Each structure stands twice: as C-alpha cells, then as structure tokens.
Amino acid sequence: MELHLPLDLQQQLNAKFKGEVEYLVPLNELSxxxxxxxxxxxxxxxxxxxxxxALAITSEFNEIPRIVIGDCSNLLFDDEGFNGVLIKIGDGLSKISVSENSIYCEAGAWVPEVAYRSYRNSLSGIEHICGIPGRIGGLVYMNGGSQRRGILENVDNVVVMSLKGEIRTIFSNEIIHSYRESPFQGEPVIIAAVTLKLETKSRAIVRNDMRKILSSRRKKFPRKLPNCGSVFLSNPAMYDVIGPPGFAIEKAGLKGVRKGNAQLSPLHANFIVNLGGASSSDVLYLIALARNTVKELTGFSMDCEVRYIRPDGEMMQAHTYTDSLDV
Ligand SMILES: Cc1cc2nc3c(=O)[nH]c(=O)nc-3n(C[C@H](O)[C@H](O)[C@H](O)COP(=O)(O)OP(=O)(O)OC[C@H]3O[C@@H](n4cnc5c(N)ncnc54)[C@H](O)[C@@H]3O)c2cc1C
Structure with a gap:
C-alpha cells in the first residue's frame, strides 16, 4: 500500500497538530x-x-474515514490495512484522579491502572475489570467487564467529543446500557473522559476479590499466543439452555480447529489465537465456521464481541461481515 492521503491533510497534520503523526503504520504491530x-x-x-x-483538522476531509482506537485489544484489522486515519487514545490522555468515592479517568487511562487505583483507595465496584487489557474509553464503549457485569453499572458520567471536537457531558441517568452494549456504539462520538462512582470497602476485601478473579482468569484463558479475548458474546437465551459460547463451540467439536495460522484455542474455544502470521481471512473463516455450526446444531446465534474494521473504514461486529461470506 502506498501513502495516498491528500497532501493537504498531511501538510496540516505535520504543521498544526501537536501530537504524534505516523504514516503507513503496520497494524499487525499495533493490534x-x-x-x-x-x-x-x-x-x-x-x-x-x-x-x-486533530478532529478539527481531519473533519475538513469528509471523504477520509476516521476511527478512534485505544489499545486495539478488541479489534480485527484487515490484511489489506486501513485507508484512513486512526485516532489513538493512549498515554497522552491517561490522567486519573481519585476523590472520595469517585475516580475520574481520561479515556486513555489503562484499565489495569484504573483497577489498581480503586484497590489502593479502598474503593469497590469495579473489581471485575481487573485482568482486562485496553483503555477505559474502549471498555466504556464496549460496556466491558467480567462476572457478567459491565463497567457502565459504575459510571457516573462520560465526557464525549463530537467528531468536530464539541464537548458534552452525559450523566448515568441518560446512559441506557445492557450486556456489552452502550449508547456510544451507535453514535459517532469519542469518549474523552469517564467518572466512576464506587463504594468504600476494606482494602483487604477488594484485594482478595481481585486476586480471586485474576487467578480464575489465569487458569481459564490462553495467555501465551496473541488473541483478542472472547470472540463471541454470551447469548442469555443460549446460556440458559446450552451454556456460554466456549462450551457450545467445544460441544460442536470445533475446539482446536485451525484455519491457516489461526486456531479456536484448545484452552478455551471462545478465543481465537494467532499461531504466528495468521491472516484476517483465517480469523473471519473460523468466526463464520463456529457461528454457523453452533446455529445449525442448537438453533442459537452467537454474535461477536470483536469488531472488524474493513479497509474502507467500515467498522462492525465481525459476524455481520462473515454472514456475507460463503463458509
Ligand atoms: C486477553 C484479553 C482478555 C479480554 N478480556 C475481556 C473481558 O474479560 N471482558 C471484556 O469486556 N473485554 C475483554 N477483552 C476485550 C477488551 O480488552 C476490552 O473491550 C477493552 O477494554 C477494549 O479497550 P481497547 O482500548 O483495547 O479498545 P479497542 O480495541 O482499541 O477498541 C474497541 C472499540 O472501542 C472503540 N473505542 C475505543 N476507544 C474509544 C474512545 N475513546 N471513544 C469511543 N470509542 C472508542 C473502538 O472504536 C472500537 O470499536 C479482552 C481482550 C483481551 C486481548
């Protein structure tokens, strides 16, 4: 791929933007x-x-796709790359401050650091996020968490920016959310900061609960090979009758199945691991295979947690794309 961003945009970014700008960035190093x-x-x-x-400069170029990313721990990029501008929210926007029962975090705050600060300050409510990678902005967007909980249960307010850079604060009573769903998934906004509301508890109890969660994660999840965490969301109706996605995929006989250098993990079938040099089409094939086979055997559809980003800038839950493939 050659650099084909408008020269005008490159000049403006190089001259006016005070953050880092990189061109032709290998996504296999970022994700x-x-x-x-x-x-x-x-x-x-x-x-x-x-x-x-950054938003003011790039919004003048409507034809260029822009996507905001954190640590890319929940994203599948295409082997053909991405023909646009990725806005990476990371360490430059990672301030955390604690006051009484709340923690204010800029969107780039590292999730493990947020969990650690809640423990250090004897604050309880988000123990379930320990062990999850990524940035708090991405976690809020995904309404991520564990133990069947989501971070939005503990959000007091979220500061968002429109793609033109206008700022607004949204309070918890306006944030309608459900399991791994947030209103930010349907809106072209950037999460800039989040305030979490928590309860005071003994630090020893918070630490103990976090340790238990970390230890169970270490036993259950593959840790040595590159992966994106759980690929499929738990479908509550399927959970009651069959079980979680990993169990359904295993029962379908697909645990350990490979396509190219991607594999439905032999440790936990809801994880797809990269054995080295896997391609996006290998992963998409395994997603389609697992979804279609489980649907045929059980009648339940498993939707993806993981987002796939097409080269033209379209971002979607990965199954939305694989449903159009002939697998
Ligand atoms: C080993 C492993 C274990 C995991 N375990 C869990 C788990 O237990 N529970 C869980 O819920 N998730 C889990 N995940 C998934 C993932 O870590 C979380 O969803 C995570 O916090 C996403 O953060 P990120 O910065 O990597 O976001 P990215 O992957 O970079 O982005 C994810 C989505 O959020 C959007 N986004 C990111 N930042 C912003 C922002 N500031 N404003 C607006 N939109 C934004 C992106 O456009 C994208 O659609 C796991 C991932 C891995 C690799």
Missing part, C-alpha cells in the same frame, strides 16, 4: 491479534486540546 496490513495514518493526541485539534 493485540498481531494481524492487519498498513494504516494510512495513525495520530496520537497528547491532551484533550490536541484531540480537539
């Missing part, structure tokens, strides 16, 4: 799955002001 071709451009704002600046 947890270690998969993906080149992105035309990745910009990393260093502050809320610099994020606003």
């Amino acid at each position: 947890y799955w270690k998969i993906g071709g080149l992105a035309q451009c990745v910009i990393t704002p260093l502050s809320l002001d610099s994020l606003q600046e």
Whole structure:
C-alpha cells in the first residue's frame, strides 16, 4: 500500500497538530491479534486540546474515514490495512484522579491502572475489570467487564467529543446500557473522559476479590499466543439452555480447529489465537465456521464481541461481515 492521503491533510497534520503523526503504520504491530496490513495514518493526541485539534483538522476531509482506537485489544484489522486515519487514545490522555468515592479517568487511562487505583483507595465496584487489557474509553464503549457485569453499572458520567471536537457531558441517568452494549456504539462520538462512582470497602476485601478473579482468569484463558479475548458474546437465551459460547463451540467439536495460522484455542474455544502470521481471512473463516455450526446444531446465534474494521473504514461486529461470506 502506498501513502495516498491528500497532501493537504498531511501538510496540516505535520504543521498544526501537536501530537504524534505516523504514516503507513503496520497494524499487525499495533493490534493485540498481531494481524492487519498498513494504516494510512495513525495520530496520537497528547491532551484533550490536541484531540480537539486533530478532529478539527481531519473533519475538513469528509471523504477520509476516521476511527478512534485505544489499545486495539478488541479489534480485527484487515490484511489489506486501513485507508484512513486512526485516532489513538493512549498515554497522552491517561490522567486519573481519585476523590472520595469517585475516580475520574481520561479515556486513555489503562484499565489495569484504573483497577489498581480503586484497590489502593479502598474503593469497590469495579473489581471485575481487573485482568482486562485496553483503555477505559474502549471498555466504556464496549460496556466491558467480567462476572457478567459491565463497567457502565459504575459510571457516573462520560465526557464525549463530537467528531468536530464539541464537548458534552452525559450523566448515568441518560446512559441506557445492557450486556456489552452502550449508547456510544451507535453514535459517532469519542469518549474523552469517564467518572466512576464506587463504594468504600476494606482494602483487604477488594484485594482478595481481585486476586480471586485474576487467578480464575489465569487458569481459564490462553495467555501465551496473541488473541483478542472472547470472540463471541454470551447469548442469555443460549446460556440458559446450552451454556456460554466456549462450551457450545467445544460441544460442536470445533475446539482446536485451525484455519491457516489461526486456531479456536484448545484452552478455551471462545478465543481465537494467532499461531504466528495468521491472516484476517483465517480469523473471519473460523468466526463464520463456529457461528454457523453452533446455529445449525442448537438453533442459537452467537454474535461477536470483536469488531472488524474493513479497509474502507467500515467498522462492525465481525459476524455481520462473515454472514456475507460463503463458509
Ligand atoms: C486477553 C484479553 C482478555 C479480554 N478480556 C475481556 C473481558 O474479560 N471482558 C471484556 O469486556 N473485554 C475483554 N477483552 C476485550 C477488551 O480488552 C476490552 O473491550 C477493552 O477494554 C477494549 O479497550 P481497547 O482500548 O483495547 O479498545 P479497542 O480495541 O482499541 O477498541 C474497541 C472499540 O472501542 C472503540 N473505542 C475505543 N476507544 C474509544 C474512545 N475513546 N471513544 C469511543 N470509542 C472508542 C473502538 O472504536 C472500537 O470499536 C479482552 C481482550 C483481551 C486481548
């Protein structure tokens, strides 16, 4: 892939934007799955002001797709890369401050650090996020968590920016959410900061609960090979009758099945691991195979947690794309 961003955009980014700008960035180095071709451009704002600046510059180029990313721990990029601008929210926007029962985090705050700060300050409510990678903005977007809980249960307010850089605060009573669903998934906004509301508890109890969660995660999940966590969402109706997706995939006889260098993990079938050099089409094939086989055998559909980003900038739950493939 060659660099084909408008020269005008490159000049403006190089001259006016105060964060980092990189061109032709290998996505297989950026993403947890270690998969993906080149992105035309990745910009990393260093502050809320610099994020606003980035949005102001790029919004003049409507035809260029823009997607906001955190640590790419829940994303599948295509081998053909991404023909647009990725706005990476990371360390430059990662302030955390604690006051009484709340924790304010900029969107780039690292999830393990947020969990650690809640423990250090004897604050309880988000023990279930310990062990989850990524940035708090991504976690809020996904309404991620564990133990069948989601981070939005503990959110007091979220500061969002429109794609033009306008800021607004949304309070918890306006945030309608359900299992792994947030209103931010349907809106073109960037999560800039989050305030979590928590309860005071003995630090020893918080630590103990976190330790138990971490130890159970270490036993259950593959840790040595690149992966994106759980690929499929738990479907509550299927859960009651059959069980979670990993169990359904295993019962369908697919645990350990390989396509190219991607594999439905022999440790936990709801994880797809990259054995080295897996392609996006290998992963998409396994997603289609698991979804179609479980549907045929049980009648239940498993939707994906993982988002797939097409080279043209379209982002979707990966099954939405694989449903159009002939597998
Ligand atoms: C080993 C492993 C274990 C995992 N375990 C869990 C788990 O137990 N529970 C769980 O829920 N998840 C889990 N995940 C998935 C993932 O870690 C979380 O969803 C995570 O917090 C996403 O954060 P991120 O910064 O990596 O987001 P990304 O993967 O970079 O992005 C995810 C989505 O969020 C959007 N997004 C990111 N930042 C912003 C922002 N600031 N504003 C608006 N949109 C944004 C992106 O556009 C994308 O659609 C796991 C992943 C791995 C690799």
